[in-house]
Structures are given as structure tokens and as C-alpha cells.
Amino acid sequence: MASNHHKPLLVAAFDFGTTYSGYAFSFRGNPNKIQTNSTWYAGGGSSKLMSLKTPTSVLLNPEGQFDSFGFEAEDKYAGLAEDDEHHDWKLFRRFKMVLHSNEHLTKDVTVEDICGKRMKAFPLFVMSINFLREHLLEMVTKQMIGIEETDILYVLTVPAIWEDNAKKFMRDAAVAAKIDPNRIKLALEPECASIWCETLGMDVKGAESIQGAQYMVVDLGGGTADISVHEKTSDGNLKQIHKASGGPWGGIFVDENYMKMLGRLFGEKALIDLQHTEMSDYFDITREFEQKKRLFDTVKTKHFIVRVSASLRKLAKKHSKQSLEDRIAALDIQENSITPKASDKLKIDGTIIQSWFKRPIDMLIQHIRSLLAEAKMKRVQTVVLVGGFGESPYVQERIRNEIPAVRMIVPEDAGLAVLKGAVRFGHNPAIVCSRIMKYTYGTKVFSEFDEKKHPCDKKVWKNGGWWVPNCFNVYARVNEEVRVEDQVTMIGTPYSKVSLTPVYRTIQENPEYVTDPGCELIGTVRLENSIDIPFEEQDIEDTFVFGDTELLVKTKNMATGKEAFMTFECFK
Incomplete structure (x- = not known):
């Protein structure tokens, strides 16, 4: 465990997420001046928010060695697929979920690449952490000549609901990525968010800075909802007042529902073929949906217009004689809920989109309600919502409407709250004084x-x-x-x-x-x-x-x- 005897010159935090990963750091002299890497670029261009993190995707070359990470890995694989040269390459995405509620977790646990080929997950975690570490060192050494790696404390964020063995898996991966075990500190994601909120403007801070104030932090990411409840102590520290809880109710489940619908409209075989042969089109579809998903709300979003690549329609025709219109008619949905527009677009009604969000958010709201109903939670009147999926207007709207008794706060840049809070935690781990x-x-x-x-x-x-x-x-x-x-x-x-x-x-x-x-x-x-x-x-x-x-x-x-x-x- 990281030693606190001498304060590190620099604290660097890695947020290794289910869908996106990134890092942030700050120097001892100015711990609140937190810098993130804002130059992750997707081939198709991406919004500012997406460029603050990069997809948790790893590309391995035909020899099984690390080639690239993030947008770069996805775009390179797409290029190889276009030239039909990708067959011996492997692209792994969203593999972190293998550590969530895996009772029989071992170092031999395996994950599938985008084409269904399996390999052990542990080396992928090692490669990912190593990539983030090298990327960070390159950025830091440009700012401060002569900084040694021994001057850095590394903080790895993990869900508070993870089991002890999953945390150990993550620590071992960091050690295997050549990080000194004495300079690694694991940080619990909702705690980091809570710590970051301490540094924000009065609207957020006011709700949780009064001595004795109790509040719930809901960290809603790609894979999980991770919930902690904290109290502000008289000496300004945080104490946990309820054991961490949550479940697999993150944003990837909305993506899965969207892909299931495309599978029903164009056929599963066509979708699998697209994934294997027209990779850049496949990524365009998933990235465009990611952007739209983040903006969806029930008041302003009457419908989505999504682009469907010509290649997907062509593959659908190859596998089935049924027209797109016939497939839409066969779905058990209201008339005109899904309408083809031009040759490459679909208009999807808001009620359909809402149904994709419904189950994970139903589960989340039910869970928050049951927590708030407990006797020891009587003084909890504020919910702080963070994480990438927590930025969704639809999610915010539902929590506000269905749990009106509490005040909900969403800090600016909620998707980076965990990462920035993790840096602050590294400078002062004693800020969390007790846990349940x-x-x-x-x-x-x-x-x-x-x-x-x-x-x-x-x-x-x-x-x-x-x-x-x-x-x-x-x-x-x-x-x-x-x-x-x-x-x-x-x-x-x-x-x-x-x-x-x-x-x-x-x-x-x-x-x-x-x-x-x-x-x-x-x-x-x-x-x-x-x-x-x-x-x-x-x-x-x-x-x-x-x-x-x-x-x-x-x-x-x-x-x-x-x-x-x-x-x-x-x-x-």
C-alpha cells in the first residue's frame, strides 16, 4: 500500500472505465490545478467531452503484442478491416465488466475480442495501465524536466462495490505494468467524486460542506452504478455512513438495447458481418449513438435521426429477402415509431429510445429509494450525481421526478469528477476518515x-x-x-x-x-x-x-x- 510518509511531488490518477479511460494529475505545489489529457482524437472527430477520455479498447498485433489503445486502436483496426488485413489482429473493448460480481474470479478469467476470439483478461489490464502510464509520463516530462518516476504516486480508481479480489486483480495488474507497489493507491470511485465536489462552487459545495451534512453520491458510469453515502465531519473530513452498494445499471445497457434493435431491423447476421468487414461503419454507428444518447431527454427529444451505413443495408439484403419496411412492421411497436428516411437514415420515436433507458434506470431508482427508506438515512437530503451516464438529461430528469424528496446536484463535468477527485485523494488520503x-x-x-x-x-x-x-x-x-x-x-x-x-x-x-x-x-x-x-x-x-x-x-x-x-x- 502507498506510503504517506513523504508527500509525492506529483499525483497521477487513472480512471480505467468500462467504456472510456483517461488520466489526470497535479503537482504537490498546486494540488487543485488538475490537468487532464484533452487530445484523444477519434478518426471521425468527436466532441470535447469524448476527447477528455478515450475508449477502453486494446488492439493486439498478429503476434499477440500490444499495438495501440483507445480511439487509435479502434480506427487502426477499422482501417485493417477495410483492406481485409485484420484477421490475425485482435481488438478488445469494454472488458472491465469481467471484474464486476465475478465470484470465481481468477487470473485465468478470459474475455472475447470483437470477433469472438478469447484470451486472458489480465494481460489486457496490464497493457492498458502501462499505456496510460507511458502516455502520462510523456506529458509530465514535457512540463517538468528531471521529474523521476519515484516522485509520482499513482492512484487507480475502482468501483466501491467491487469485491476484495477484483481490487487485488487491479493492483496486481498495475504492479505487472511496472509500477512500484509502494506508490500505488486504490481509490473508491464515489468517494473521489465526493472529494471533488468539495472543491466546486457553492451550489454543490453548500449541500455537503456544512458540518454533519449527509449526502448520497451516485456514480453512474458505462458499466455500473456505484453508490456511497457520506457525512461531513467537524474536522472537514468525510466519513462513510452506509456500506457501498449499486449494480450493473450503466450506460452500456442502453447501447446494447440499441444494437439489439438494429439486429432486429437488419438481421443479426448482417450486424455481425458489419462488425467483421465494415469496421469503420460499425464504429461510426456506435459513436454517433453515444453522442445522441448523451443528449436524449423526454421533453426536447421527440425523435432521433440516426445514420445507417449503406453497407449495413447491403448486408441485410444479402442475408434476407425481407425489406426493412417489412421488418419494422413485424416489430411489436406503435405505427410510425421507426421510419426509414432517405437511403441511409432512420427516424426513431422518443418513446422507443426511452424504452432502451428504462430498465437500468428503473433498477437504479428502486435501489436509491430503498436506501433512503432506511432509518439511518433520514438526514440524507441531497443526491450528487456523477459519471458519464450521470450527465444524461433523461437520467437526471427521472431521478428528479421520481425521488422529489431529495435535492439532486450534477456538478459541471460530472464525467471527470471521479478522475479529478482521485488526484485530490492521492494528495490527502486521510480526507476519508472512516468507512462502513x-x-x-x-x-x-x-x-x-x-x-x-x-x-x-x-x-x-x-x-x-x-x-x-x-x-x-x-x-x-x-x-x-x-x-x-x-x-x-x-x-x-x-x-x-x-x-x-x-x-x-x-x-x-x-x-x-x-x-x-x-x-x-x-x-x-x-x-x-x-x-x-x-x-x-x-x-x-x-x-x-x-x-x-x-x-x-x-x-x-x-x-x-x-x-x-x-x-x-x-x-x-
């Missing part, structure tokens, strides 16, 4: 048999006495508030040359045994003890460090000074 536990954590131990507490059938005879195996030794409980860097240490004695400490978690508040339903082994600490000192003279300290953005579990032999850290079960 998402799980009960503990270790598996033998407990002395107690007939008042333990059933007789659980006891075993061991070392001259009756013991109960598989007991859950709790170190911290779900929904407990823990201060950052809070440590819980327990002391025991080793029985053998190697001490294995299995670490468990559960959403139950008072688990008795690690075999209880819902208890999950997340990792093990393996420590070698001395055979030259009697075991009963060797004290073993098991320490859990809570409250930070990452869980840390370590075991120390006090007699030998040897230390070991938890290895995640999934990454053995």
Missing part, C-alpha cells in the same frame, strides 16, 4: 468446548482437551464503522512448523462457524515458524487492517520477526 464494513471478517480457529454454547456433536479431543473446530473468530462485523488504518490484532501459539491462517467473510453479523451458509474462504496467510524454539514460546500475531480502500491481513511471529500476508484464494 461490507462484510464480517474473521479467521477459522479451534475454540475450547463450552457446553452452554457448543453442541456436543461438534467437539473433538485434541491436545488433552475437548475443542470445537471451524469456529468463526470475528475481527470486524458487517455495518460496523471502522476508522482508516484501524487494526485488530489477536495473539495465538503455533502448533507446527507452518502456520496457516484461513480468512473468511460473510454478510451475517454473528457467524458461529465458518461452515455456516454464506461464509466464504477468501484467502490464507502462510507463515513459517522456527523449529529451533519450542512452539509454545512463539507468539503469533494475526492482524487485520480495516478501513482503507483495500483489506490487509498479516501474520507475524513475534519470536522470529517473520511476517506473511494473505494470498487471495482465487489468485493462488
Whole structure:
């Protein structure tokens, strides 16, 4: 974990998003002067907002090596496809979602490229972080001659709702991208947004700067909705008052609904062919929709006019004799909701577009309502909405209309709030002073048999006495508030040359045994003890460090000074 002993000269934050990625940085002397790279260019030209980040897309050459990232990767692949030279190349897009609620996450988890070819995801994360790092270093060294990489603290943003193993996956990818593990700090996305809002104008700041003010931050990105609830403390720091929550309700689900409709209108085969052979047309369709999606609102947007490439219509004819008009008529929609215009355009009614947004936003609103209904949330009267999808007027309108009891604030440049807040967090990680536990954590131990507490059938005879195996030794409980860097240490004695400490978690508040339903082994600490000192003279300290953005579990032999850290079960 990043050390705070000496303040870094520069903090650089990477926002590795589902759909878009980018970076920002600022120098120690002026931490609020945050710079972003604003020169990401798409082949077809793009708006200012899109150029502040670049698509999370990686292109690999025929040897499987990294070629390019972002718009450049997509445009190069499109060029290769036009000349029919793309067959041995692989383009991967939107692969971050593989880390969301992946219970069986391992380093061997695979993702598909744009043509359905699979490969391990881990190298793609490493390549992406390495690309962002090199791009950043090039930009920074132009501004400050002689800056060393050891002067930089790197902050990687991750969803607060991610599991411990997904965070570890991300950290390991950064280390594999040649970043010193002591200069990496993981930051939780809604917390970063909250920190950035602190620096903004009075409208935003006023709602959350009063001591004791409680507010909800909804970070709505491409893949997930990530929600945290914070309170402003008397010393100006932030404390979390509800464990992080959310779900897969981001903007990519709207895109998927649009592509499904195109599949129904032109045929799935035609769409797949377009993706494989007329790649630049495919990207034009997706990029144009991205622009329009961001502007859609139910009042001003009566309809969309979208451009459909001639190549898609040609491919549709090749695969089916049915006309576009017949396909539209076959859809179960109101008359004139979709109308062909000229030879390359479609007019789509606002009610159809609204239906593409509906499900993810229904889920989000239902979730926010259920959170606000909880007793401890009574004082929460403000919702701060950030993230790229949070900039959607439709999303804002629905939250305002359907949750009228709270005041909703959308800061300017909401899509960059996380990135900029992550830079501020890197300069002052102590600004978040406490967090709420998402799980009960503990270790598996033998407990002395107690007939008042333990059933007789659980006891075993061991070392001259009756013991109960598989007991859950709790170190911290779900929904407990823990201060950052809070440590819980327990002391025991080793029985053998190697001490294995299995670490468990559960959403139950008072688990008795690690075999209880819902208890999950997340990792093990393996420590070698001395055979030259009697075991009963060797004290073993098991320490859990809570409250930070990452869980840390370590075991120390006090007699030998040897230390070991938890290895995640999934990454053995």
C-alpha cells in the first residue's frame, strides 16, 4: 500500500472505465490545478467531452503484442478491416465488466475480442495501465524536466462495490505494468467524486460542506452504478455512513438495447458481418449513438435521426429477402415509431429510445429509494450525481421526478469528477476518515468446548482437551464503522512448523462457524515458524487492517520477526 510518509511531488490518477479511460494529475505545489489529457482524437472527430477520455479498447498485433489503445486502436483496426488485413489482429473493448460480481474470479478469467476470439483478461489490464502510464509520463516530462518516476504516486480508481479480489486483480495488474507497489493507491470511485465536489462552487459545495451534512453520491458510469453515502465531519473530513452498494445499471445497457434493435431491423447476421468487414461503419454507428444518447431527454427529444451505413443495408439484403419496411412492421411497436428516411437514415420515436433507458434506470431508482427508506438515512437530503451516464438529461430528469424528496446536484463535468477527485485523494488520503464494513471478517480457529454454547456433536479431543473446530473468530462485523488504518490484532501459539491462517467473510453479523451458509474462504496467510524454539514460546500475531480502500491481513511471529500476508484464494 502507498506510503504517506513523504508527500509525492506529483499525483497521477487513472480512471480505467468500462467504456472510456483517461488520466489526470497535479503537482504537490498546486494540488487543485488538475490537468487532464484533452487530445484523444477519434478518426471521425468527436466532441470535447469524448476527447477528455478515450475508449477502453486494446488492439493486439498478429503476434499477440500490444499495438495501440483507445480511439487509435479502434480506427487502426477499422482501417485493417477495410483492406481485409485484420484477421490475425485482435481488438478488445469494454472488458472491465469481467471484474464486476465475478465470484470465481481468477487470473485465468478470459474475455472475447470483437470477433469472438478469447484470451486472458489480465494481460489486457496490464497493457492498458502501462499505456496510460507511458502516455502520462510523456506529458509530465514535457512540463517538468528531471521529474523521476519515484516522485509520482499513482492512484487507480475502482468501483466501491467491487469485491476484495477484483481490487487485488487491479493492483496486481498495475504492479505487472511496472509500477512500484509502494506508490500505488486504490481509490473508491464515489468517494473521489465526493472529494471533488468539495472543491466546486457553492451550489454543490453548500449541500455537503456544512458540518454533519449527509449526502448520497451516485456514480453512474458505462458499466455500473456505484453508490456511497457520506457525512461531513467537524474536522472537514468525510466519513462513510452506509456500506457501498449499486449494480450493473450503466450506460452500456442502453447501447446494447440499441444494437439489439438494429439486429432486429437488419438481421443479426448482417450486424455481425458489419462488425467483421465494415469496421469503420460499425464504429461510426456506435459513436454517433453515444453522442445522441448523451443528449436524449423526454421533453426536447421527440425523435432521433440516426445514420445507417449503406453497407449495413447491403448486408441485410444479402442475408434476407425481407425489406426493412417489412421488418419494422413485424416489430411489436406503435405505427410510425421507426421510419426509414432517405437511403441511409432512420427516424426513431422518443418513446422507443426511452424504452432502451428504462430498465437500468428503473433498477437504479428502486435501489436509491430503498436506501433512503432506511432509518439511518433520514438526514440524507441531497443526491450528487456523477459519471458519464450521470450527465444524461433523461437520467437526471427521472431521478428528479421520481425521488422529489431529495435535492439532486450534477456538478459541471460530472464525467471527470471521479478522475479529478482521485488526484485530490492521492494528495490527502486521510480526507476519508472512516468507512462502513461490507462484510464480517474473521479467521477459522479451534475454540475450547463450552457446553452452554457448543453442541456436543461438534467437539473433538485434541491436545488433552475437548475443542470445537471451524469456529468463526470475528475481527470486524458487517455495518460496523471502522476508522482508516484501524487494526485488530489477536495473539495465538503455533502448533507446527507452518502456520496457516484461513480468512473468511460473510454478510451475517454473528457467524458461529465458518461452515455456516454464506461464509466464504477468501484467502490464507502462510507463515513459517522456527523449529529451533519450542512452539509454545512463539507468539503469533494475526492482524487485520480495516478501513482503507483495500483489506490487509498479516501474520507475524513475534519470536522470529517473520511476517506473511494473505494470498487471495482465487489468485493462488
